[in-house]
Amino acid sequence: MKVLKFGGTSVGSSKNITNVVSILTKYAQTDKVICVVSAVGGITDKLLEAGQLAQSKNSAYTDAFTNIKNIHINIVKELIPTDNEAVINYVNTKLEALKNLLDGIYLINELSPKTSDKLVSFGELLSSYIIGETLKSQGANAERKNSQELITTNSNFTKAEVNYTITNSNIQEYFENSTFDITILPGFISKSVTGEITTLGRGGSDFTAAIVAAALKVEQLEIWTDVSGMYTANPKMVKQALPINKLSYQEAMELSHFGAKVLYPPTVQPVLSLQIPIHIKNTLEPDAVGTIISKDGSNVNNAAKGITNISNIALLTLQGNGMVGIPGFSRRLFQTLAQEKINVILITQASSEHSICFGIDEKDAVAAKSAIDAEFENEISLNKIDPILVESNLSIIALIGDSMKSHQGISGKMFSALGKNNINIRAIAQGASERNISAIIAQNDVKKALNILHEVFFEGNIKQLNVFITGVGNVGERLVEQIKQQRKYLKDNLKINLRVAGLSNSRKMLFDTDGLSLKNWKEQLEQDGETATLEGFYESVKKLNLRNSVFVDVTANKDVADLYAKYLKQSIAVVACNKIACSSKLEKYKELKQLSYKYNAPYLFETNVGAGLPVIDTLNNLIASGDKVTSIQAVLSGSLNFVFNNFNDTTKFYDVVKQAAAEGYTEPDPRIDLSGVDVARKILILARESGTEMNLEDIENTPFLSESGLKSDTVADFYETLVADEAHYQALYASAKANNSQLKYVAEFNEGKAKVGLKEIPEGHPFYNLEGKDNIVMFYTQRYPEQPMIIKGAGAGADVTASGLFADIIRIGNN
Incomplete structure (x- = not known):
């Protein structure tokens, strides 16, 4: 003999009831079946709502009743489309009794616990009758038995206590003499020893099934619901949640007590005391394995279930x-x-x-x-x-x-x-x-917390990173494409599940809590994006509250840099190619470092110096290992190196600068590069990372631009000065050529002081043959006092800058 229980969702529609009938018919081929059913999904709440409306003298209770009536009549017509007159007449009779009860509540303006039990009992009485008649209409040897005739309780209405001596005797006697292959029992409802209608409280249908299973000492109790057993987490909140095949009674009770709604612990106590296994199954996927709850549970090694x-x-x-x-x-x-x-x-x-x-x-x-x-x-x-x-x-x-x-x-x-x-x-x-x-x-951290813990304990140490990128222009676009290309590799080889959850340009911003697909992200941003604001982007990232969030700044915008502190205070990591924050006032630089430490949120800015070259990372490793920097000599501007490597007496300075801008080697405002401010920021950052406290104004900057170029008000004006002052720049080139030297814009840091300026580099110097847009950094340290540690390579360009940002993101993933 088998005992099955089907919850409200399982009998929530004619389609679902058809699934139940199919399952019962299949089981009945090999054994006798007892099926406990809940009210049609949502009906218990609708009955209580109607009662409360009636009690409060609100005539809308009649509308609520009509809704309940229509639901049941429609289900009957869909399940038994022909020869259904007798069934509909019976259902109408029960519904008329329900209406009379509601009218009475309305008249006396009272809904006592006793009346409430009588009211909600209609749900299970109707559903069990309809399912029983559906089985009969299909030729099954089935019968509906009213559980009120079997389960006897005290008069503690709404949560009655079972008299097991009488109840077990009733159940055993009835089923010993039953000749039906399938018996349908309404769950939840019972009668007191004085004959009053009572209910068994929350999880009452589970309770009914457990009482019957224990009384008959069956081999297993099956509870059918709308999910395939119990999961490692709520699948509605954790998409990676996995079904659990086996659990011990204690594990199942703990999970249920703390929110897993598949099982309500007190109601299954009768089978626990007899150690009868419970099998959780899915009505909508009857062939799914489900979860078996037993004494021993699973011997799987995973410590957490x-x-x-x-x-x-x-x-x-x-x-x-x-x-x-x-x-x-x-x-x-x-x-x-x-x-x-x-x-x-x-x-x-x-x-x-x-x-x-x-x-x-x-x-x-x-x-x-x-x-x-x-x-x-x-x-x-x-x-x-x-x-x-x-x-x-x-x-x-x-x-x-x-x-x-x-x-x-x-x-x-x-x-x-x-x-x-x-x-x-x-x-x-x-x-x-x-x-x-x-x-x-x-409360607002729950989803985030569940996903974090599930990732740590159940997902094979795969770490999900949620990246939010602002500034998807030249470099930002390359970064998105690199992420798109490497996502599978990162997941397979580095155990990093990298998702882009937000994108923004100067006009639009777009978010997706499940990660953007990146297939047509440009079109999607333009078509579906909302109006972008820097504060709005921050608020959206904060509101999404995703685990392991990383904010990536691919701009040169001071207002964006001013928001870093806000992100770090939310434990959102910051990755930036924007140099403004790290080269701002020393107090601001220190504050961001402290916030990063305090809130355990990485603040990485490798691309501030040398684009994709590991300059800052190498410097940090030297310092962390106990070495001390004594001097730094560097060519830190790929833009200026490109300019002076392509400028000569057969070219025009204006044309070379324009070419550098067109190829993405300069900032949108080339004055930032050519004035030396950009290089000064870079050497400042290296000095600070070496442990020296200084500000930008402490750096000696010897400009090479003409006086009119330095005083230009706009970018357009600046370009005009380049044309007008061509002789000035040709003179610089002629001097270097006469001295058999190359023009290089050099940054120096020595004995706590720093300076930047254009220099004539003689043949044989490490800087002399520096080609194209390359950068070079020479670290002289206590361990490298004579032969410096040299880092050399491309120091500008969209692809290498994007790869530097990408490397910082991966560092966070590996942290």
């Missing part, structure tokens, strides 16, 4: 110096809550006895505070304890698994992962069994 949560939690704290060493506070506190019938979900107490924290349902918070403050009124008035402190908008997350106690470092791994993503933990509780580690966090 699942992550779950309870939302709408209030954290209450009773604290005060007067509690220390004084017995009885805990007893009085929890006795007060018990008297108010308030369930405590989580408890934690400081070893100092100075405070007790506990989590309850948020809807009970006001009543709990009022009752506790009244109980401790004397102690509060004497300032021995504080009035109860209430914090709302919280949620409990729980990591669960029988084997966690035999694995070291689970708690550390859990809290470290949350901390790295700026998720503040308000309270922690861990049972002595070490089967459950619970933490209270902000």
Whole structure:
């Protein structure tokens, strides 16, 4: 004999009921089947709503009734399209009785627990009758048996307690004599010893099935729902959630207690005591494996089995110096809550006895505070304890698994992962069994936290990075394309799941919490993007609250750089090719470094110096290993190197600068490069990263531009000066040629001082043969006092700059 239970979603429509009928018919071919059914999906809530409307003298209860009636009549007509008159007449008779009850509630303006039980019982009575008649219409040897004739309770309405002696006898006697292949039982409903209609409370249909299964000592109880068993996390919040094939009773109870809605723990107690396995199955995918819950569970090595949560939690704290060493506070506190019938979900107490924290349902918070403050009124008035402190908008997350106690470092791994993503933990509780580690966090961090923990414990250490890029022009476009090209490689080889979750140019911005496809991202940005603002982009990134978020600045905009602090304070990593922040006032530079450390949010800017060359990374490694920089000599402008490598007595300076701009080697405003400001910023950054405190104005900058070029008001004016002052630039070239030298714009740092300027580099010098747009950096250190460490290569260009940004993003992924 088999006992199956189908929940409200499983019988929520004629289509789903057809699936149920098919499953029952198949099972009945090999064994007798007992099927417990819930009310049609949503009907219990609709019945309560109608009752409440009637109680409040709102005539709209009749509309609610009509809706309930139409749902059931339509289902009958769809399931039994012909010869259905008798069935419809019976259903109408029951519905008329329902209408009379609602009319009575309306007239007397009262909805007592007793009447409420009578009201909601119509849901299961109707669904079970319809399913039974559907089976009969298809030739099945089936019968609907009213559970009220089998399950006997006390008169505790809305949550009646079962009299197992009478109930077990009734069930055993009925089924010993039953000749039907399929028996349909309405779940949830019962009758008291005095014959009054009662209900079994939350999860009542599960309870009915468990009572029957235990009474008959069947081999297994099957609970059919709309998901394929229990999952490692809520699949609606964690898309990578995996079905769990096997669980122990204790693991299943913990998962269910902390929010997994597939099972309600108290209702399956009858089968737990007899160690009858429970099989969770999916009505919509009957061939799916589902989850088997048994005594032994699974012997799979994974320490954790699942992550779950309870939302709408209030954290209450009773604290005060007067509690220390004084017995009885805990007893009085929890006795007060018990008297108010308030369930405590989580408890934690400081070893100092100075405070007790506990989590309850948020809807009970006001009543709990009022009752506790009244109980401790004397102690509060004497300032021995504080009035109860209430914090709302919280949620409990729980990591669960029988084997966690035999694995070291689970708690550390859990809290470290949350901390790295700026998720503040308000309270922690861990049972002595070490089967459950619970933490209270902000409600709006729940999805993020579940995904972080699932990634750490169940996804083979694949780390998801969510990248937000502002500035998708020349360099930004190359970066997006590089990410698109390398995503599979990163996931397969570096275990990094890199997603671009947001893009912005100067006009539009576009976001997707699941990551943009990048196939036609330009068109999508233009067509679907909203109007872009820098603050709006930040607020959107913050609101999405995705784990391992990285903000990438591919602009030269001061206003964007001014937002870095905001991102870092949200534990959002910052990757920038924008040099403005790192070369701003020393206090700002230090602040960003400190925020990065404080909020565990990397701030990387490798492309500030040398584009894709590992200049800053190499310097940081030298410093971290204990070396000390004594001097730096460098050609740090790929733009200027390109200009002076292509400028000679047969070219015009104007033409070469224009070519450099067209090929993307200069900033949009070439004066930034040619004035030496850009190079000064770069040597400043290297000096600061070496440990020297200085500002931009401390750097000696000897300009080579003509006086009119330096004083030009606009980019257009500047280009005009290049034409007018060609003789000035030709004179610079002629001097270098006469001295058998090359013109190079050189940055120097020595003994705490820095300077930049155009130099004539003689033949034989490492800078002499520097070609094209290449950069070169020579680090003289205590370990490299005579022969410097040299880094050389392309120092400008969209592709290499994009690759430098990409490398910083990957560093964060590997962190």
